[in-house]
Amino acid sequence: MIVNAAVPNEFNALRVITLATDATCANRLAGALSSMGVTALTNAQSLSDVQTWLVEQPVDVIVCEIRPGCDDGLMLPSLLKGLHEAGTVAQLPSIFWTGETTLNAQVRAAEEDGVVSPHADTQQRWIKHMGGVAISALESHARLARAAGILVEILREGATLELGDALRAVVLTRAKPDPQLHMTTFDALAEDEVINALTTGEGLRFVFQPQFELLSRRVVGAEALVRWKHPRFGEIPPSVLMPLVNRLGLDLLLFSLVEMWSIRAMLALKRENILIPIAVNASAKTLCTPHFADRLATRMQQAELPNRLLKIELTEDVPEPDELHLSASLTAIRAKGFQVSLDDFGTGAATLNLLANLSFDEMKIDGSFVRAVEQHSSSRKVIAGIVSWAGLLNLNLVAEGIEDESTIPLLHRLGCRVGQGYALARPMEIEAFLSFLIQRNKYQ
Structure with a gap:
């Protein structure tokens, strides 16, 4: 649970929406934003809702939760890229991915001289995940999105300071001319x-x-x-x-x-x-x-x-x-x-x-x-x-x-x-x- 923080007036002008498929998740995202003095304009329940909203008015940030069984957040950069290339969206919003982080065990066969033997002993590694997705995979996906001109930030759930820094970066970016x-x-x-x-x-x-x-x-x-x-x-x-x-x-x-x-x-x-x-x-x-x-x-x-x-x-x-x-x-x-x-x-x-x-x-x-x-x-x-x-x-x-x-x-x-x-x-x-x-x- 995120505790309330001081309301920073610097975020008042940001246009933020959330992407969540259920009310519990939507309320959780709204609470995180509220702790930073930001009120989401709306909650989109699907990618088609996001598209409809973006066609009608500009958005600075889309906050979505990475969750098991829900791919909308992962598909969001592709949607934005397509809308931008089609000329439907002039200004690309930033994407904030958030979610519960866990350490999951991954078992693999031990290697000898770079070769996995079918009779080799198994080794256990602990892999950090967010919403069921390996953090390393999320980082790779985010890097590809940034290469396409879409800013993606990965924020730990409940990390108020991380959210504040990410919002502040968007404010500074929006204050500068957008090369696109x-x-x-x-x-x-x-x-x-x-x-x-x-x-x-x-x-x-x-x-x-x-x-x-x-x-x-x-x-x-x-x-x-x-x-x-x-x-x-x-x-x-x-x-x-x-x-x-x-x-x-x-x-x-x-x-x-x-x-x-x-x-x-x-x-x-x-x-x-x-x-x-x-x-x-x-x-x-x-x-x-x-x-x-x-x-x-x-x-x-x-x-x-x-x-x-x-x-x-x-x-x-x-x-x-x-x-x-x-x-x-x-x-x-x-x-x-x-x-x-x-x-x-x-x-x-x-x-x-x-x-x-x-x-x-x-x-x-x-x-x-x-x-x-x-x-x-x-x-x-x-x-x-x-x-x-x-x-x-x-x-x-x-x-x-x-x-x-x-x-x-x-x-x-x-x-x-x-x-x-x-x-x-x-x-x-x-x-x-x-x-x-x-x-x-x-x-x-």
């Missing part, structure tokens, strides 16, 4: 504005985010990034800019601009006797440009820089590449001494196939796993597995998206030696980046 809502605005960008920005450099900024050895905090590399400030719409996120660039066939032009600024940074660092690789993002389409490797080598030779200082990060901006063509391009690039990194590993089957079929020097763990490493055991298991795989394939590994200082020791214990993210350093303009490295170099 702005997609239609960004679609109005005229093609000539994008072309003008890339040809004149108007509104473009090129920034550099350092990569650190986590234990020593020594800078061992950097990633070059592009930012575009539109005169009317303000900062255009990369998730919007890059599809526009690729659609207009300007990917090679943008790569050339980022490469040019990266070479400028390398030359300035070379004068200070600082030699670290700088990574530049490139799509499969860009890498498959005829004579791409020769062109890279010529640029570096003209600058009198060793090829190993320029790292190419393969992104997934262009899906389903011609793997045979891409393999030839990557092999040619690596043959000339350039490093090749696989960006955002773990975001989908595409990266898994690429890693299995193509050769790389490095892979980067997607930030979604890194950000969840403290909260979710499944993320820790995934990262530990990636570390093991990287070791088997003799690949360097970079953890990206490190936003909390407290995750750094945990990542290091899991086997991550290098990382980047706001907790270490934010992307910097070239002057600030150079000063940052020069100052650190003096004391190392």
Whole structure:
């Protein structure tokens, strides 16, 4: 039973509904919300009721209980995704899963050298469940929902503080512009504005985010990034800019601009006797440009820089590449001494196939796993597995998206030696980046 808490006025404006199939569950959810000063607008008894409500008016949060024999809460993210893709729902509500947590025994045969023997002794493990569903399975399902743009939080039943923190996060999120809502605005960008920005450099900024050895905090590399400030719409996120660039066939032009600024940074660092690789993002389409490797080598030779200082990060901006063509391009690039990194590993089957079929020097763990490493055991298991795989394939590994200082020791214990993210350093303009490295170099 949840005890009454002080009523926080900050939640008054939130539009919350509950999803419960029976009155007892509905009352339990309503009581939990009431303890936080929130009154549910309605209780939906089925997914069709949720759909009807969302069509008529916007909702910020849907609270539902995970219970044995009731799959509505688990199916809710799929329903929201479908409504959003159909254009029926503009703003996706957050989902709070709650329920009774239990420790259930799971018996399995003991393994010997990785093989289960039919005559082996049995071992008993205790698995944490919520409403009859393993917490690890819920975490995996929630992570998939977040990847689809739907925020899902798993809250223990009766955990008033957890509920308050989750509601507070929604308040802060709703106070910021929703990137999904702005997609239609960004679609109005005229093609000539994008072309003008890339040809004149108007509104473009090129920034550099350092990569650190986590234990020593020594800078061992950097990633070059592009930012575009539109005169009317303000900062255009990369998730919007890059599809526009690729659609207009300007990917090679943008790569050339980022490469040019990266070479400028390398030359300035070379004068200070600082030699670290700088990574530049490139799509499969860009890498498959005829004579791409020769062109890279010529640029570096003209600058009198060793090829190993320029790292190419393969992104997934262009899906389903011609793997045979891409393999030839990557092999040619690596043959000339350039490093090749696989960006955002773990975001989908595409990266898994690429890693299995193509050769790389490095892979980067997607930030979604890194950000969840403290909260979710499944993320820790995934990262530990990636570390093991990287070791088997003799690949360097970079953890990206490190936003909390407290995750750094945990990542290091899991086997991550290098990382980047706001907790270490934010992307910097070239002057600030150079000063940052020069100052650190003096004391190392």
